[in-house]
Amino acid sequence: MAQIYPIGGGKGGVGKTFITASLGALLAKSGKKVVLIDLDLGGSNLHTVLGINDQQGGINRFLDKTVKNLENMAVPTVIQNLFFISSSLCSMEIANLFHAHKLKIINAIQKLAFDYILLDLGTGTNFNTLDFFLTSNQGIFICTPEPTAIENSFRFIKAVYLRKLKHIVKQHSFHSAVKKAVIHPNHEAVTSPDIIEIVLKHDPDREMFLRNRLSGFKFKFILNQFRKNLDATIGDKIEDLCNRHFYSNFQFLGNVGYDVRIHDSVLSKKVFIHKYPYAPPAIDIKKIAEKIINTRSFIPVTG
Amino acid sequence: MKNFEGLNYYEILKIPANSTSFEIKRAYQDALSIYNEDSLVTYSLFSNEERGNLLNTVKEAYSTLIDENKRAAYDTILLDSGQIEMSITSIQNQKTPPHAHTSHMTDRDTVEERVRKKSRKKEVETLSNEILSRDLISGDDLKKMREAAGIELSEINAVTKITVTVLKSMEENRIEGLPPKLYLKNFLRHYAEILQIDSQKVIDGYLKHISSVQKK
Ligand SMILES: Nc1ncnc2c1ncn2[C@@H]1O[C@H](COP(=O)(O)OP(=O)(O)OP(=O)(O)O)[C@@H](O)[C@H]1O
Ligand SMILES: [Mg+2]
Numbered sequence: 362m363a364q365i366y367p368i369g370g371g372k373g374g375v376g377k378t379f380i381t382a383s384l385g386a387l388l389a390k391s392g393k394k395v396v397l398i399d400l401d402l403g404g405s406n407l408h409t410v411l412g413i414n415d416q417q418g419g420i421n422r423f424l425d426k427t428v429k430n431l432e433n434m435a436v437p438t439v440i441q442n443l444f445f446i447s448s449s450l451c452s453m454e455i456a457n458l459f460h461a462h463k464l465k466i467i468n469a470i471q472k473l474a475f476d477y478i479l480l481d482l483g484t485g486t487n488f489n490t491l492d493f494f495l496t497s498n499q500g501i502f503i504c505t506p507e508p509t510a511i512e513n514s515f516r517f518i519k520a521v522y523l524r525k526l527k528h529i530v531k532q533h534s535f536h537s538a539v540k541k542a543v544i545h546p547n548h549e550a551v552t553s554p555d556i557i558e559i560v561l562k563h564d565p566d567r568e569m570f571l572r573n574r575l576s577g578f579k580f581k582f583i584l585n586q587f588r589k590n591l592d593a594t595i596g597d598k599i600e601d602l603c604n605r606h607f608y609s610n611f612q613f614l615g616n617v618g619y620d621v622r623i624h625d626s627v628l629s630k631k632v633f634i635h636k637y638p639y640a641p642p643a644i645d646i647k648k649i650a651e652k653i654i655n656t657r658s659f660i661p662v663t664g
Numbered sequence: 665m666k667n668f669e670g671l672n673y674y675e676i677l678k679i680p681a682n683s684t685s686f687e688i689k690r691a692y693q694d695a696l697s698i699y700n701e702d703s704l705v706t707y708s709l710f711s712n713e714e715r716g717n718l719l720n721t722v723k724e725a726y727s728t729l730i731d732e733n734k735r736a737a738y739d740t741i742l743l744d745s746g747q748i749e750m751s752i753t754s755i756q757n758q759k760t761p762p763h764a765h766t767s768h769m770t771d772r773d774t775v776e777e778r779v780r781k782k783s784r785k786k787e788v789e790t791l792s793n794e795i796l797s798r799d800l801i802s803g804d805d806l807k808k809m810r811e812a813a814g815i816e817l818s819e820i821n822a823v824t825k826i827t828v829t830v831l832k833s834m835e836e837n838r839i840e841g842l843p844p845k846l847y848l849k850n851f852l853r854h855y856a857e858i859l860q861i862d863s864q865k866v867i868d869g870y871l872k873h874i875s876s877v878q879k880k
Contacts, residue, residue, distance in 0.1 A: 561849070
């Protein structure tokens with residue numbers, strides 16, 4: 362079974378695309394068959410980081426049905442075992458993807474035959490991004506050690522968490538009052554505690570089930586552009602804190618150092634990891650790749 | 665989001681039950697650095713109210729564990745409810761362990777049973793029948809029933825893990841110290857169960873009382 366890792370995070374420019382490319386490259390170098398999918402619809406640039414001059418298209422041809430199988434859109438890269446599916450030629454309107462199209466993409470991704478599937482997501486917390494993040498029962502969010510990025514990450518986590526909660530209620534049997542509150546809420550801003558409160562009131566026996574389902578979702582995260590003078594324990598602290606205060610599971614994967622050469626290698630369209638395999642950030646990401654390979658695929662606890 | 669529900673003071677400070685006072689102080693500083701307003705790692709995660717409640721609980725954990733007498737009393741309760749074992753507590757190092765009988769120490773039911781028994785007295789029943797017949801139930805009413813039964817707040821904390829600060833806020837009708845409604849209801853239910861009174865009446869009566877206070 363493929364391991365799917367959506368890679369997101371609320372803030373722009375934190376390094377989602379860079380980490381997707383680098384992590385994919387290192388997983389491929391250790392012998393895994395990997396595909397990177399650009400799902401930053403309307404803002405795609407993963408092909409540039411990979412040094413690919415994309416003329417062929419990818420997801421657009423799958424959606425307009427000129428190609429039946431998404432797998433056929435995976436093109437090779439300069440790195441052996443590393444493949445890429447583009448969305449750069451998707452039309453401008455694609456950013457507001459139809460619901461049916463979104464489901465079609467998610468379904469096709471879940472059927473791809475690779476060891477690892479990494480999804481490069483866009484910035485923000487719109488429904489497409491959140492639903493792509495929920496393609497799997499695990500996801501990686503990228504953050505930088507700054508208040509603004511941390512603020513956006515927490516907003517992103519809360520949005521994913523709420524969306525997950527709603528999915529669970531929609532997909533399983535719950536009291537009609539609970540369903541109604543989720544599908545046709547009386548007011549706009551329904552929060553996660555609101556929903557849990559409604560469940561406690563109308564469907565108390567299902568609360569445990571809901572908690573178990575939430576705890577089956579694994580958030581992993583990376584602190585990127587980490588500078589030496591910072592407190593190296595921030596990541597562990599955030600992990601611990603989130604595990605205490607959310608029902609889902611959190612794992613800190615590691616810091617990735619700041620390096621000006623990353624920017625330069627993007628400018629020269631070279632894959633950073635390939636060009637500077639011994640640079641500190643390359644070593645940092647290698648450790649993260651090893652961590653990911655060593656995590657056994659887990660079976661979610663369901664009620 | 666959840667608060668410190670279900671954690672005892674040692675767990676809140678993330679230290680083992682046999683910690684030295686030096687370790688407790690350090691753990692307290694660490695916890696403050698995480699939950700304080702200017703902390704980077706909790707930046708924007710909590711509302712001011714949530715943060716205030718969490719900090720209060722951290723402070724309460726510290727002031728209990730750093731005080732030898734309070735800590736020994738607290739440890740006894742944890743021992744009785746089976747949350748810690750005799751061999752790892754600080755009590756062990758004292759000359760006379762406050763709790764010589766170890767026969768029932770890992771039995772959580774025992775402490776619950778013992779606390780519950782207290783509320784089975786006739787006069788408690790008369791008082792609670794009278795209070796429950798009212799439309800509004802205040803924190804003072806809760807306190808009266810609890811005191812009539814001779815139950816300590818620390819005992820309620822041992823069984824339900826609701827922190828003493830929150831229990832006090834409930835009894836003193838301090839709205840700003842109360843948890844979100846969802847938790848409050850749950851807490852009221854636990855509280856009522858210990859006193860063995862109708863929990864639905866307690867929840868309804870207390871919430872009505874609170875909202876009548878807020879309107880003023
Ligand atoms: N560890 C790092 N050290 C130095 N520069 C970095 C690092 N990681 C990323 N960058 C640079 O930061 C910029 C943004 O990176 P990237 O495009 O990967 O972010 P993103 O999160 O995908 O952005 P967007 O929200 O636009 O998709 C790039 O110029 C990249 O080269
Ligand atoms: Mg990007």
